[in-house]
Amino acid sequence: MSEDVFIVGAGIHPFGRTPGLSGLQQGVFAVRQALERAGLEWRDVQFAFGGSDAAGNADTMVSELGLTGIPFINVANGCATGGSAMFGAYSTIKSGEFDLGLAVGFDKHPRGSFSPLPADWGLPAWYGETGLMLTTQFFAMKIQRYMSLHGITPHTLGAVAEKAFANGVLADHAWRREAVDIDTVLQSQMVSDPLTKFMFCSPGEGAVALLLASGRKARELGLPAVRLRAAAVRTRPTGSFEVFSPALDLDRGGSPTGLASQAAYEMAGVGPEDIDIAQLQDTEVGAEIMHMAENGFCADGEQTAWIAEGRTRIDGTLPVNTDGGCLPAASRSGLRGFARSMRIMSS
Amino acid sequence: MPDTLPVPIADDLVCSDSGGIALLASRERATGRICFPARPESDARYDRVVLPRTGRLWSWTVQRFRPKSPPYAGPDAFEPYAVGYVELDGALIVEGRLVDAAFDDLEIGMAMRIVPLPFLLADGSLRTSFGFAPDRGADI
Numbered sequence: 001m002s003e004d005v006f007i008v009g010a011g012i013h014p015f016g017r018t019p020g021l022s023g024l025q026q027g028v029f030a031v032r033q034a035l036e037r038a039g040l041e042w043r044d045v046q047f048a049f050g051g052s053d054a055a056g057n058a059d060t061m062v063s064e065l066g067l068t069g070i071p072f073i074n075v076a077n078g079c080a081t082g083g084s085a086m087f088g089a090y091s092t093i094k095s096g097e098f099d100l101g102l103a104v105g106f107d108k109h110p111r112g113s114f115s116p117l118p119a120d121w122g123l124p125a126w127y128g129e130t131g132l133m134l135t136t137q138f139f140a141m142k143i144q145r146y147m148s149l150h151g152i153t154p155h156t157l158g159a160v161a162e163k164a165f166a167n168g169v170l171a172d173h174a175w176r177r178e179a180v181d182i183d184t185v186l187q188s189q190m191v192s193d194p195l196t197k198f199m200f201c202s203p204g205e206g207a208v209a210l211l212l213a214s215g216r217k218a219r220e221l222g223l224p225a226v227r228l229r230a231a232a233v234r235t236r237p238t239g240s241f242e243v244f245s246p247a248l249d250l251d252r253g254g255s256p257t258g259l260a261s262q263a264a265y266e267m268a269g270v271g272p273e274d275i276d277i278a279q280l281q282d283t284e285v286g287a288e289i290m291h292m293a294e295n296g297f298c299a300d301g302e303q304t305a306w307i308a309e310g311r312t313r314i315d316g317t318l319p320v321n322t323d324g325g326c327l328p329a330a331s332r333s334g335l336r337g338f339a340r341s342m343r344i345m346s347s
Numbered sequence: 348m349p350d351t352l353p354v355p356i357a358d359d360l361v362c363s364d365s366g367g368i369a370l371l372a373s374r375e376r377a378t379g380r381i382c383f384p385a386r387p388e389s390d391a392r393y394d395r396v397v398l399p400r401t402g403r404l405w406s407w408t409v410q411r412f413r414p415k416s417p418p419y420a421g422p423d424a425f426e427p428y429a430v431g432y433v434e435l436d437g438a439l440i441v442e443g444r445l446v447d448a449a450f451d452d453l454e455i456g457m458a459m460r461i462v463p464l465p466f467l468l469a470d471g472s473l474r475t476s477f478g479f480a481p482d483r484g485a486d487i
Contacts, residue, residue, distance in 0.1 A: 113414070115415035117417060126356045129356065130444065130464075132442055134414055137430050141406040141431070141432060192408045193411075245442065246383055246384055247382065247384075247440060248439070249380070250439060
């Protein structure tokens with residue numbers, strides 16, 4: 001019999017640019033806030049998973065938080081680092097090994113696009129040298145193909161961005177807190193067709209920390225707790241279209257998001273029709289649109305009607321990315337994924 | 348490579364004959380799955396194959412800012428360029444630069460063919476890469 005898992009505390013360092021504070025220090029800020037809100041001490045924490053993409057080793061936080069000797073596992077999983085840290089903490093508690101643990105993600109990205117090195121991705125040097133290795137190109141070509149197959153127009157892309165910025169206005173931790181209307185989105189600088197500047201997130205900074213506890217521990221602490229009914233992580237299956245792919249299979253297949261969401265639904269014993277609110281990966285607006293279908297909320301192509309009808313707005317039937325998601329809140333690879341859990345809790 | 352083309356930008360990437368250039372790929376013996384770039388020839392699990400030279404545009408975008416260096420090795424001076432995936436007939440969907448077409452004319456489904464792409468490195472040397480151009484003969 002596996003243990004139930006609860007989130008008993010959460011902390012967040014606001015997103016954006018924070019000169020003078022390292023990514024690690026922002027991570028420590030989030031951990032301390034989570035502990036304080038839960039009325040816990042660092043010595044109560046039995047284990048930790050954490051990481052960043054570009055801001056250092058999470059386990060060195062023990063120098064600031066306290067040398068209690070706990071296992072602190074560094075996670076390095078690109079944009080899935082935060083979600084993977086949460087998966088590690090969730091699985092550890094579920095196994096019964098420990099009762100109270102931490103998942104923390106933080107980042108401090110340089111400005112501009114990422115500059116990945118082909119060898120780190122198992123790719124030949126020419127792929128980067130000739131200007132094919134850009135995340136922005138991938139995002140653009142995935143939604144371009146999807147729009148062609150399913151009749152989605154740039155207007156729908158613009159409406160998703162407009163919604164994101166409108167939600168960001170309401171979120172204390174968001175970086176950009178000004179509304180941006182659809183005309184401004186559509187007329188802003190084209191970055192990679194069909195995606196304009198305001199359809200992308202900007203690499204930024206910030207941190208999120210979650211404290212996870214077993215059911216027994218949560219009851220003992222008597223804290224308000226959110227039950228985490230499922231956490232699943234998957235990688236790309238045959239026939240998927242994911243970032244940095246010099247070639248794709250002719251036989252088109254599923255996606256890692258589809259596999260992971262299916263696994264999570266099965267673990268939780270629910271289906272997409274039971275979900276009341278969703279925080280979806282949205283590095284750019286195309287990802288949010290495609291992930292609506294990959295998570296089973298709508299069929300491919302139904303996004304046009306859903307978005308026109310405002311169903312994913314904060315007052316809609318299925319609010320999506322209620323704090324605005326990555327567009328106003330900034331991309332922080334190391335904490336993406338579970339920033340979403342945090343956002344649900346604070347929504 | 349013929350004398351008229353500069354040295355390829357990488358080994359085991361392209362081959363050429365009187366019909367032009369083509370991409371090298373590998374077919375997994377156990378499954379028949381084709382993969383590109385080609386695996387090392389020493390890998391006994393794969394056979395070396397040459398990909399078809401023609402196909403259809405599968406998706407595209409335009410790179411409108413100069414990529415960061417590294418990894419980008421092109422010159423400092425920058426002009427936007429088109430990038431796409433081309434579904435090579437019956438084989439594989441391959442990513443590459445799109446040339447010889449105005450951005451406004453790019454359309455998913457248009458006929459394309461592989462062409463050699465002279466690529467100027469930042470150090471001034473010229474290499475042969477590959478790109479895809481509209482296959483105007485095929486659409487007539």
